[in-house]
Amino acid sequence: MENRSGRTPRGAFTLVELLVVVAIIGILVALLLPAIQSAREAAKRAACQNNLRQLGLALLNYESAEAHLPFGKRVEPDGAARSWVPDVLPYLDQQAMVSDANYDLNQDWWRIQSVYVEDPANPGAFIPDPSGGPVPNGITVQKFLDIMVCPSTTIQERTQFKDDGPVGHKIGACGDYFAPEGVHSRILNELPNTAPLGAPFPEFPPGVTANSNTVLAGVLLPFGAGALPAWTTTIDGDPRLQLIKKRVSFPSLSGIADGTSNTIMLGECAGREDVWRGRKLTPANATRGDVSCARARGGAWATNDNTYAIGQRIQWCNSSLTGVSAVPGTMKINNSNEWGHLYYSFHPAGSQFAFADGSVHFVSEKVALWVLASLTTRSGGEALSGGDF
Template identity: 30%
Template sequence: MFNGAGTRSRRAGFTLVELLVVIAIIGVLVGLLLPAVQSAREAARRMQCSNNMKQLGLALHNFHDVYKAFPMGDSPRAASDGYMYVRSHAMVSLLPFLEQSAMQDVPDVQDDWYGAAENSDIDRTVLPAAICPSATNGPLNPVALWGPAGDEIHSPSVGVPEFAAMHYAFCKGVTDAWAVDWDRADQNAAGFVLAADGRPQRGSKKGYLNGPIPASEKGMFNRALKVRFAEITDGTSNTFAMGEAAGGDAWPLCRGVNCTDPVFNGERFPANSGWLIGQPGDEDQPNVLGTNAFGCTMERLNKWPVTDSYMALGGDRASQQRDTRSSANGGLNSTSNFRSQHPGGGMFVLADGSVRFVSESIDMTIYRNSSTIAGGEIVTEF
């Protein structure tokens, strides 16, 4: 086409080659931008997770200010079958210090978490401080151990075996034993008296089997044990109080220490838990795997698949639950490892209330030493 001056006119626009080049450049820019956006989102989630852990650390300190000790890891209840059931545990004790006093008034919640879950909807009540936004299981998650495949707990209003998630775990130390220093036989014995701190008074119990738990293994939260600041002789800034405990399909469970097979009885059981759940799995539920609100450093941070929390009852339940040996020393029990959805490691709240990110490649000796309250070790770094 010619204009009036006799010169050829050209339409403005892109050629096909130019268009393809522009599309390719945009694709490259988007490819560079998306990881940055995802990284920024993860940084925000990690900050929220850290804030939640700080809130939990503050709740622990406020509890200690009132009761002159940290909450008991779990408060056991001796039953006629010889089993020491978990009556209540540390997370329930912290409810008033997490602005959840009304929930602690729910019938049975302080004496029978299982009964409270069956008779109310407290098991489905989400605790914001218990939720890490990076974790994939939550805020409500199914827990096979207490669902259709295992025991049965149903909220009365909905009839769904689903629990408000718990993405953090109280540190038991290195020990993965589920031992107590008194049982029903002690309760029935003459002179058995519980002191004000919840422990049997001196001389009123028969003593551990293969125990007590060595100081080099004991953490801040164990069965029937309340720890005071004065007992954390390794230093509050060197001692784990709680760590992350992610769940969901990315974190399947396996049975027992050093386990590597994420398939159990032909199924995968995610390491889901609920803040109300105190009980580990046991031989009464042989077909499912489970975990609870406790973790230990027997195995490395972010071990995959996650070791289950399991109480081996054996033929003599009373004896098994008095066996304080960790799995490293011949014990038959296991406690889940800490795990986190944050890349490269996980966060822990220390006994002094601070929060630190710990690399998953941390030296195992340092990692284990950091989880005990009175091992006498020198912790130089995390």
């Protein structure tokens, strides 16, 4: 039939042409999506780096003002159990959070009352006793601090909730950064018997074994009077050595004999209190009697459990502080975020660290374990350079 308009009829897309277009779009999306995800992770990694840099500078500013660094944790007979974080909040423009109205440094980090009594309606459970007087700490520590959370962490806002018998509930907002106490001798189970030639190997004293319960100290030392695990130390100045003499020895920059640029001050243990092994999540459940019990303890930014000595395999649900558990996998960065193990982040292929000189470095998960251990000690005498990590 003649086209009366005089124009040539325009054919539609064939099915083959349409499929080709769809295939091209699919290929472009497949090519662009990893690039977009990589760009997003790069931005998150930069934000995480900035968090660690600010925290590191806050610790250095604290040291400049006080002539010493804060303890990694405090555990005293009269209370005041807490992490290093409340001490540095004034240097992070958060003075109000630790003002007298919002935080009592002479009380445990989790308290809302100074005295707890057994609940008459529920024997075996304990409730706050109003006659003891209110304590603001337990409310303040439930506030989420953006600077304590890595943007790459899968679940951003997490809360530690632990029912602790006579002292009630220990509740606090979680964070992703912690101060390593040092290196536990149990890491000898993971290290080769003989160090490779020239390796910066952690130097435990002669005769120390994996069961010796010895710790090579890190930067922010712990302070405690009978409430810490019965660890020994090889480092002069550890405050646990001074308790008998009634003299407190504070951690300081001058005690970092390995060099501030070669010593980790803060690292990532992200995702707590949920348990992460590899990239597999087990949601937190702090009830030890439950079959679903799972807890990467120390998640709350204010808890004295924030810090630990690396190199251990401790499963909180089935063992005591000194027990050996079945945390699986090779001991390396990003293997597990459970207390005492190592370092863990949600960054692909590694984790970020704030060093004692104020710098921040990304360290590959392929780094040798003995290098990571040597970076964690403050006075181990290992010879390190930037090329080692």
